[in-house]
Amino acid sequence: MVMKAITITSTGLELVDKDVPEPGDGEIRVRVLRSGVNPTDWKRRSATEPGAVPNMDGAGLVDAVGPGVLSHNVGDRVWVMLAAHTGPHGTAAEFTIVPAAHAFPLPEPFPYDVGASLGVPAVTAHRALTVAEFGPKRLSPGALDGRTVLVAGGAGAVGHAAIQLARWAGATVVTTVSSPDKAELATAAGAHHVVDYKHGDAAAEIRAIAPDGVDVIVEVAAAQNGALNQAVAANHATIAIYANNGGDTAAFDIRPHMMINARIQFLILYTVGEEALQAAAEDIGAALRDGALPVGSEHGLPLHHFPLAETAAAHDAVEQGAVGKVLITLG
Structure with a gap:
């Protein structure tokens, strides 16, 4: 199976066809519906191996689970963090691979825009x-x-x-x-x-x-x-x-x-450590369920959507100081 993905090249970002990756032990595959762009995403490109997929954050649906994963099921709505840090499969693609421990519930009715705005x-x-x-x-x-x-x-x-x-x-x-x-x-x-x-x-x-x-x-x-x-x-x-x-x-x-x-x-x-990451995710999940983390202009965070093919422009917008949250829409 083939997917559309953005990869890092020596000259920038390129939209390519890639084989859909398979999750390994303790990993899940997520069908990405929103990818969040952060300053760290464009800053890290020069230090990242060519061919890797950028972007740390995203939200979507669990598509497959690897061996030993009992915490997630296919079809679960999730938000993910640090995807491009834990492997070559960032969220600027139709599918990403993340450790199961870095994917967290995105309950209804919270939209994928919210989930992809969490993370970093x-x-x-x-x-x-x-x-x-x-x-x-x-x-x-x-x-x-x-x-x-x-x-x-x-x-x-x-x-x-x-x-x-x-x-x-x-x-x-x-x-x-x-x-x-x-x-x-x-x-x-x-x-x-x-x-x-x-x-x-x-x-x-x-x-x-x-x-x-x-x-x-x-x-x-x-x-x-x-x-x-x-x-x-x-x-x-x-x-x-x-x-x-x-x-x-x-x-x-x-x-x-x-x-x-x-x-x-x-x-x-x-380098903060897994204990701090997990504590943050648990508390963020509680705040999310309490309705404390809305996004959009009316909540103080304007959203700027780009299609996957325009990921380079999305990165440029963040680098140039776009006010609000830049998101890539897939699916």
């Missing part, structure tokens, strides 16, 4: 919200009661998920944005307070909201936001850095951070 953004957001010194280590309603969370870049995909998960867990959510349009999106996502850092005194505005400072900072641009984070961090605050937007080198003053026992925590999903 939601798991990253979960990790950022659960690395503070005094917890929580898991998210659930009430887990962040009494905490103030600052989400840098609330109109991005990770920022959107962080707003939704933090609010679901009971935090007071503050976010920074760069324009009125993005402020509307962050508000639609559920942020209690939105600060336009390009106009006015962002630190003063945040301190007016949280006089004692913010407890967790979900940081996308540490190189740019160091002074702001220092100005608004509470005692025992955690600055969770998940990206290097705006620069690869960040500097910070030692003594001010020392005096508040601040924690600067880096994170990336590829």
